[in-house]
Amino acid sequence: MSSYTIIRSYWAKGVLSCLAALLLWANWQEPNLHDYPAPVSVGALRLAGVQPGAQAAALHARLLQIPGITACTLSADAHALAFTYQPDVITPAQVRQLVARSGQAQEYVAPATPVVGPQCPIPQGYIVALERLRFALNMRRFFVRV
DSSP states (O other): OOHHHHHHHHHHHHHHHHHHHHHHHHTSSOOOGGGSSOOOEEEEEEEESOOTTHHHHHHHHHHHTSTTEEEEEEETTTTEEEEEEOTTTOOHHHHHHHHHTTSEEEEOOOOOOOOOSOOOSSOHHHHHHHHHHHHHHOGGGGGOOO
């Protein structure tokens, strides 16, 4: 046997064992149920000119009928609107345009929260990519009923 054949044999065994370990890691746990639904984001608007009572209830009902908005909460007394939406279907700018018909709408900017305590040294994008890889290789997800 030549040294090339031996190296190629060990390399093939190493690659196969790495693939087996990767599949074992991906299938070790059941997939999370939150991996199945479409992603949802949260938006908020400041409202001016919306009166409590019938006008606020009509605006709330109209917002719930818009495709892409999954839930909303309207407080006419506090002049605030909070809503959850599917970013693939609708954007906060489109919601602001729809709400602007009923009154003046401005984007709500939350106050900056101070950074307290130690932060994770691994960027969030790396963690999300690793979780997506694990979900893609998980064979148990084909047997989960949602």
